[in-house]
Amino acid sequence: MIRALIAAGLILAYAALPAMSGTPLSEPRLILPHAAAHQQPHVALTLDACSGKADQRILQALVANHIPATVFVTGRWLRRNGDTVKLMLSHPDLFQIENHGAKHIPAVDLPMKVYGIAAAGSPEAVKAEVEGGKAAVIAATGSAPMWFRGATGRYDTAAMAEIRGLGEAIAGYSIRADDGATLPAAAVVRRIASARDGDVIIAHVNKPGRTSGAGVVQGILALKARGYLFVKLGVPPKPATPHAS
Numbered sequence: 630m631i632r633a634l635i636a637a638g639l640i641l642a643y644a645a646l647p648a649m650s651g652t653p654l655s656e657p658r659l660i661l662p663h664a665a666a667h668q669q670p671h672v673a674l675t676l677d678a679c680s681g682k683a684d685q686r687i688l689q690a691l692v693a694n695h696i697p698a699t700v701f702v703t704g705r706w707l708r709r710n711g712d713t714v715k716l717m718l719s720h721p722d723l724f725q726i727e728n729h730g731a732k733h734i735p736a737v738d739l740p741m742k743v744y745g746i747a748a749a750g751s752p753e754a755v756k757a758e759v760e761g762g763k764a765a766v767i768a769a770t771g772s773a774p775m776w777f778r779g780a781t782g783r784y785d786t787a788a789m790a791e792i793r794g795l796g797e798a799i800a801g802y803s804i805r806a807d808d809g810a811t812l813p814a815a816a817v818v819r820r821i822a823s824a825r826d827g828d829v830i831i832a833h834v835n836k837p838g839r840t841s842g843a844g845v846v847q848g849i850l851a852l853k854a855r856g857y858l859f860v861k862l863g864v865p866p867k868p869a870t871p872h873a874s
């Protein structure tokens with residue numbers, strides 16, 4: 630509980646900081662709500678499927694070890710990975726599929742680049758990214774997404790309000806495990822090992838050629854061995870709560 634309160638305070642401070650110098654973007658922090666007392670540390674593994682392929686090392690390890698995850702998919706990734714979608718749909722207890730946008734365009738309504746990717750650049754383009762991703766998730770799964778995570782995880786204030794107005798909660802995180810699957814496996818393992826009760830971990834499941842994915846597998850299995858319980862993000866909390874930043 631204390632940690633939740635501390636983290637709630639951090640949300641406000643963190644969100645007010647610019648994500649990069651000269652830009653007004655924020656990288657929202659998300660932690661799990663502490664609904665009930667529990668003895669095991671609870672963490673959520675979230676996996677982004679931006680574009681490209683599916684990292685079967687991670688997916689098979691999740692299935693084999695009964696570890697649930699929330700997977701953020703783009704319309705672009707869904708079109709190329711039908712077999713993996715089928716695998717996830719055949720394990721509804723393990724996989725929650727949510728919205729990572731139509732084309733992996735940062736949900737920022739200012740004309741700028743975020744990590745070298747051109748942002749949507751207007752409210753209309755942000756809406757197209759959110760609604761296009763939503764339509765793709767519905768077409769693939771039959772269910773409407775409840776959470777949205779934009780490409781790069783950065784947003785401007787107006788875009789965050791717009792996304793919430795479209796009915797989706799913004800899926801931040803509290804531990805970046807792999808920096809877009811650019812980190813070597815050992816570094817990913819160390820970052821995941823730092824998880825504490827309530828943390829929301831982000832990693833990538835679309836780059837099977839990188840060593841990061843091996844680190845994701847090793848890291849989550851180590852947490853499980855330490856007694857951590859993995860949970861899906863589930864239904865978003867009400868917007869008024871600090872956890873939904």
Ligand SMILES: [Zn+2]
Nearest residue numbers: 677679780781
């Ligand atoms: Zn992405």
